[in-house]
Amino acid sequence: MLILQVLSLEAAHGYGIAQRLQQISREAVHVNQGSLYPALHRLEQKRWLKSAWRRSETGREAKFYELTQAGRKQLARERADWERLTEAVELIFNEGA
């Protein structure tokens, strides 16, 4: 979901996604950078991402990922789920308070 979110802003290559994840989460999420790639390929096979080789900002060819229509829907769905879950959790916490 985090990957989808990062890519919903703009297309990026793997390294870029890793950097953004770290930036956005303010270093709170520090995953093993390699494990990003199986996830990317899984999302691509589910047709939520599509990829293309493009020139990167350093001038070399890099594989850029971007969201597909299905990916956008999935993100919306997951966000809605997440919001429902956090709302529910919040409600429970508030109830208890």
Next chain:
Amino acid sequence: MPGFLNLLRRRRDRLEHDLDRELRYHVERRIRDLIESGLSEPEARREANLEFGGLPQVQEAVREEWISRWLDALLRDVHYAMRSLSKSWGFALAAGGVLALAIGASVAIFSVVSTVLLQPLPYPGAERIVSIETLFTNTGQSSQMASGPDFLDWQARNDVFEKMAAYYGGDDWPAVVGGRAMFANYRFVSADFFEVFGQTAFAGRLLTGQDVPPAGAGPTAAVVAYPWAVTHFGSADAAIGKTLGREGSPAVIVGVAAPGFRYPGAADFWLPFNPEPPPQASAAQIEAGRANYIYQVAGKLKPGIPFTRAEAQMRAIGDNLAREHAENRVKSVTLVPLQDRLTGSVRMTLWALLGAVGVLWLIACANIANLLLARATGRTHEIALRAALGAGRGRVARQLLTESCVLAGAAGLAGLLLASMLMQGIVALSPGNLPRIADVRMDATVLLFAFALSLASTLLFGLAPALHASRLNLSDALKGSGSKLTAPAAGARLRAGLVVAEVALSVILLVTAGLLVRSLLALQHVDLGFTKDRVLVAYTEYAVENEAEIPARIRFYADVLDRLRAAPGVSAAAGAAYIGMGLEPRTPRDYWVEGRPEGRAGERLQAEFHAVTEDYFKTLEIPLLAGRDFARTDTQGSPQVVIINESLARAAFPGESPIGKRLRTGTSLRAPWMEIIGVVGDARWQDPSQPAQQVIFAASNQGFGNSPSILARTSLDEASLVTTIRRLLNDANPTVPVKFKTMEELFDDTLAYPRFRTQVIGLFASVATVLAAVGIFSVLAFLVGQRTRELAIRRALGAQAADVIRFIVGQGLRLVAIGFVLGLAGALAVARLLTGLLYEIGPWDAVTYLGTIAVLGSAALLATLLPAIRATTITPTVVLRQE
């Protein structure tokens, strides 16, 4: 298939390459960033790799994603396919059954073809073994037989063969083992015979140069076949040292061949012989021996020598011999791979069967494609729904293909089971002398073939519905589900095309079967020139060692025949040294007419030479056209006499009476002149499809020929004579072995191949007709189902039942007619290929074509009428109210 694998491989390589590039980019970018942030290069590299977690591990993890995703989809597809097939199990059973039948039949025929034609002969270096044959350059015909002097020259002058051997022999010769007489299959072989075939002994040793007797002398050593050793001596080891043959010239068994080795034919034992001329032979006699064709020759090429080079060299040797020897004037040498030689006569039959079963399989596939297509159309709504829910076109197509795959896989397995049963049937039905038929079994090649066939089936009948589904227009399909006014055009056209193909292919099979049936009938009713029914043949052998014993043999048979003629129910009896029915034609001999020029080799008249007793023509009811029959007064002491057949009379004595003229055969130096005393009608001895050759009959009683077989004509059942003859022979000489066959049985054997292929192809053609009819029926039934509303409206608007029938039948017959036109065109092309298998029936035989049209036409009419009649039961009010 390899193209497909290549495609997969290239796709995988591409994926791997991209992944590598992608990951490297990441790591290198990280290193650069780390260096920019102040680390040294080695440190940065270490840090980046640490963070990344190892390139190979990540690659592996990504690969696992690829595979698990793919497997997951596959499993789901298979699961879904099984569920949807089991929901309509009637359909699955019908389609699977048809396919299993087609695959089973194809696999069974293929396993026969594979064993008989494709598998190399079971000898080491079998691909290098060739048959070396005499080529007659004046006629272009080749003969397997070679003369002794020619063989010796071929052997001495070539440098392309590792080893070369000559051999000859016959089946059912008498052998005496432990004082008991029996028939056995003898083979005389020259020194290197076993080396040509790369054989080693099972027990004892095989024949070598040291066993070869001096020229002109008889053998003293023998090698026996494994089964013969076990039957007669209990075990291979027990056979060693035993003797074979008559007292006075026994051959000692020195070895037993490996269990599978019986070459040539079904040899029981092998005896050495010396092809060299005897030392006392004159040059003229040796020269004359070049026209005496008695040996078959096989050789093993040296490794690495191409067949064409060996052929060129042997041809050159043959051409040189033709210049050196007058007798070789029109002769040369030709090579034939031994496997081709052994399977030559059945090749055509087997390929025809494989072709026929292939056509049957195509028809089955077309049929199933039709069923699947009808099903896919029925499921349009379901598929459209799935597509609307987000399934991609490729995904839906793949799902339908998986369904076909599951179906074909199951049918393939069932087909294999069926094939093993059919194989036994084919083996039982096949002619007894079909080479290697006993070795037919399922092996890796056959399994591979079955697998490929299932796969090909899937593609053939699975693609149609898959393509159809992937072309589906979503909104149309969903909207159209309510109103079934017209059928979707594309699907209908495809189905119609499949029916046309089925009809066309069935026409081809039916025409083929029809032509074969008509030829078989023609063969069965050929005028043989003799009457074959109610004649019993008793094969006997009175073994003689030398010419001094021949009078005793003549007396023995004269005595037995006299007693037989006196037996009740016997109207005539005679002896004949050669019963040709079903055998290869005899090699004709040159003959000379007294008072005419000698002639040169290749330009002389030639005739077959048969030795018979008196009453032979009476027994077989062959008409005596002129002169007289042999008589008891024609003895070894009296002048030699012959009877000729009509063909010979016509060829050698046009416009004059041959009676009283004299001729001679064989080597012109020794043979006496023989007076022609009679002319008889032509008869077809060996093969009813071959016209009669010129024949000279000589009198057994004058010492010609081997032991005669006894022929007896009876007014009773042939079987009733068996005991009579057995008793007569036993009384006269208990050591003479005897075997019985009726002339009818012998004749039937000659038709074994035509009958075999006619039965099998006829069976295929009937199945094809049924399948085609079912195909037509299912398409029209489906059409009626689809157009219920349209038909209801027509009825409501006043169409009569007859109009509806005419409409539906018209639809069906239009397809059938197109199929007929295409099929007849195809059949004409196929029939041309079949001419070699036909007898007296041309490939354009009108009766066959009309018969095919009648059979298939009435099946098609029935198949169209049933749905048409159902269509008339549509009641407009009921159907239209359903909306």
